[in-house]
Amino acid sequence: MSAFSGKLPVIRSTWTALVWVLVLSLTAFAAPAKRPIPGAYLGTVAIDPGHGGHDTGAKGAEGYHEKTVTLILARLISDRLQPDYRVILTRNADYRLDIPDRTAVANQEGADLFISIHAGGSYLKEATGLSVFYFKELLENPEAAEAEPAENEGRNQPQPWDTVQIRHQTASIELAGHFYSFFQNNGIITVNPIEGMPLLVLLGADMPAVLIEIGNLTHPLEGKSLKDTSFLSELADQIKNAIDTYIKKK
Template identity: 35%
Template sequence: MKKYLIFFIFCLVSFTIFANGTIQKVRMNNNPAQLVFDISSQVKPKFNSSYDEYNRLLFLEIDKVKMNTKFNPSSFIGKSIEKIDLIDYGTNVGFFIKLKKGAGHKVYSLTNPHRIVVDLRPTTSSKKEFTIAIDAGHGGKDPGAIGFKIYKEKDIALAVAKKLQTRLSKDFNVIMTRSDDRYLTLSERSRVANRAKADLFVSLHLNASNNASAQGAEIFYFSKKSSPYAEKIAAYENSFGEKYGEKTGSIAQIMGELAYNKNMEKSINIAKPLNTSLAKRLNMRDRGIYGANFAVLRGFNGPGILVELGFITNKVEVTKLSKESNQNVMADELANKIRSFFY
């Protein structure tokens, strides 16, 4: 009997040490939009919260409590919450709350009775959440590839870049590496994006080939490993920097290994649907996406893509790419896929 009494006292003391209370109910208020955690406790419950802006993921951890109610995640999905998951850590309880676009996320506690509230009322902030860096390839003394002694890569790339800027400016902070016909080194381009802490780097180019029938759109992302074809294209683009005195090999990969892998994954996720939609809208060949060691992407600390909009050396294709109506289509598709990637 004495052993059982000791064991009972031990359990009681342990629960007192590790748990100050219980979550009695989790509920939604609709007006205003609030997620409320009702807590039975002798002391004011403590909590920690953090917010991942990129993924719109709010993490809420309530200290020293136990769940004392059934929890059905699907019942909380609505105008403000896209997904919610619970993790019971034994002594603490955590909630991963994926918010919908425009939902607020102010977290605070109230007493009499004890409860923790996540205020989900729409944010009134006019601050734009993400920054996109648009890089019109080449420029100034560097014309890029030239098609039929008429078309210059730098001109078509800049025309599409400006149209893309217009379409993205409503929802994003947009940084242009160049807005006119000026020369920048590859390292200067990535520095512009890094200084702005851009969330995505988009470099626009036109392809070239000795084969006049070569055609189609393709997109590249930074990878330390590449196919022979992708390596050839990267060497071609990097050669423009070398031609004008820049040692492109000295542009360092500034991201760590974990960031490199994550950024490559994000770059692939935007490149695949974008290249497919571009080719389809313009009735062009979809040449696919490739990883390669592009100097301009290597120097950027985030996800980035280099878009080869088409072949300037293909007479039919360059005629199509030089038309403003088709440039509008390109800008539309780029903007739509960028927007859907972030939102």
């Protein structure tokens, strides 16, 4: 036995401890993250549950409000999109939100898509079924439509912040068409042809934007479906899958 033999176990255990620290550190770095790092998201999606607070929207049977249906569905869609997408809910509780605030948060967070959810049937006369709308100006002179700039032509032109959607019109029509085809092919509800409307809630969105009217809460049959959690869950699956295929196609 040498004079150092008594110290060897101590040295060995110190080295062993250091090796373990190193191994554990490397393991920690190599461990799969529970949530993707921000750069790993497939995209950022803004979901806007219509109405809120004293703005109840349409009223269905037994005091069931549009503001409630839209929030339930928005949360279901959000749950399905995460963790592959960064999801922004313009509201996540029952409070009133001004129209410009709905798109402001989406613009601020650089959302790739803006999807406003409604259930009032208020944009079409006697509407039943699902409708997808994109923003379209009310033109006093229809011939002026021919002079409208194409999607990218107006890019370098100054565009007032509150009418910024106009430059995304072509992309929004494409997005609306994508939803329409998706609902037609996989639908659980009648789908109306897409339509352009002067919808203020979309006007300030600086990205492709649509408003989906998921049915008419005041309609006796549709109102019943819109209270059904399994119907809303299935609809959330459809909307999530439509978003997914649109973003992956891009």
